[in-house]
Amino acid sequence: MASPATSAVPARASKAPEAGALVATRRRRRYSLLTRPDRLLIILMVGIPLALDLAFVWGPTVASILLSFTDWSGIGQVTAQNIVGVKNYKTLFTGYAFFWPAVEHNLIWLAFLAFIATPIGMLLAVLLDRELSGKRFYQSVFFLPVVLPLVVVGFIWELQYAPSDGFINNAFGLVKSGKIIDWLGNPNLNIYAALVATSWRHIGYIMVLYLAGLKSVDPSLREAAKVDGATEVQTFFNVVLPVMAPINVIIVVVTAIEALRAFDLAFIFNHGTNGLELLSTLITNNSISEASLIGFGSAIAVILLVISLGPIVLFLSRAMRAQA
């Protein structure tokens, strides 16, 4: 892990005594080493990206929260008359027919990824984490869909799902017998059709993340378990899995975030309507459309934000503990 540093040190070996002296007084010297222009440079090097991040990511996040308490239409100034308190939230929870279905669809999305796609990805990683001929080939194939744009994924699966021209209905003789299933048109089925397409991509992603985690497990642990007579399955659940706790958290976070971000496939299949409503598509359909319900769409965005904070905080607490 430390090789980039060690590989560079020999080049500076001539400075060894000086460097030793530096280490001793490091805490005080570091600050005195920086000249005033250096400090200014550091402020700029961090400040410019930070200003952009605040202006285009965190500013809008805060604005979403504020706008959710208004009935602003996006035209002119926001005035005191626009402030409507929690009315948007009340409408969302009680009067808006698509809200709860969208929440349900996001939950189905999460459950499907968490209990089906992610475990399959982990299984593939475990199966491939051994000396195996053709390992690279298998790995590449499972990973291939991850690099494809979701538009392409969506279109490729439309060729499978199409009512009378699609592979699935033809292969199962549903076209000939006249019992065509409209996989993408049926509001009870289309979310699962979209989920299969999403999983095609998600599984490879999880596999790669998990494989990297497995590689970092100390091989001697497994050797020891083997010597003690543990079977491969026992070794995995009792030795490898506990050691992998940090990567397991990452996998959980990635899965949750992917489920909350889901947008592209639903939009590509039918603009996120008729069974494919998701919180993300409701936001754009309400606010960035002729309806221009800025306040109302922002309230949905806030709900999505609040849910997202769970996995985000979990990730940060893990990542920053390692950082500090």
Place this chain on the structure above:
Amino acid sequence: MSTMTAAPRTSRIQPSRPRRIRPARIALHAFLIAAVALWLFPLLWAILASLRPVSETLFNGYLSWPKSLSLDNYTTVWTQADLPYFYLNTLVIVVPGVILTLLLASMVAFCCTQFSWKFNLVILMLFTAGNLLPPQVIIVPLYWIYLHTPIVSLGSIDIGRFSFALFSDNGLLYDQYLGIILIHVVFQTGFATFVLSNYMKTITKEITESALVDGANVLRIWWSVILPLCRPALAAMATLLFTFMYNDFFWALILLQTGDKRPITSALNNLQGEFFVNYNLVAAGSLLAAIPPIIIFIALQKHFVAGLTLGSTKG
């Protein structure tokens, strides 16, 4: 190269044990081969559909033995749907996007890992968390900002039909290449900062300190000392960022209006319905759009995987 290739190399040196072919091994291969077939099927089906003439599939259905195969559908999409033009749009967005993201992210990561100051952890958290937000959370105010931020118009660089505005041809961020580049850079800087700072943590601070003693300024140290040491991480990030930006659908969908400025992904979606009158053309168009990321993947798979895992395992 050092860090990322080191691990697999050592594992390969292990003496190979004499192998016995066990039934478990055969079952494993059988399972994996079945899975591979399942994985490749949708792609192969699309390739087959794209190679068959419309007339044939119209009469015999898609589930029929192909009689003739040709690249006609590809030529049709390539020429009539103006695909080269949309590839160029993508290129104009992705290339500056990747370069700027790497520059900004490496600056932040450098300053936050090589110097200790009060807020470096908070700043790293801000960047990282920002990238983890669903883009839809920020889109409504962002859309408004894009419609109301004045940007100078300094003419444009015109190459044939293609016109790259300096910096905006309507005085706004909305509906501009610049706007799309900007949001990609801002959003992905969060991710790249996180990954690069994880990598730079492993570089000892003494390097920066001794360069300071030698009288180099901070900018110089960042550019000619730290960045060269981060080459593997930068290569991995460049590969990954290229794919992320190439694959983007959402930003271009919302923040661009003119069809002529669309990158290939949202242009493809736009062709649905009006131009894609049959699935053979849909297949050909999709596969053409998939070629650049697939080439990148095949050529740079190692960087790709390294980029993804740098962000997760080192944290």
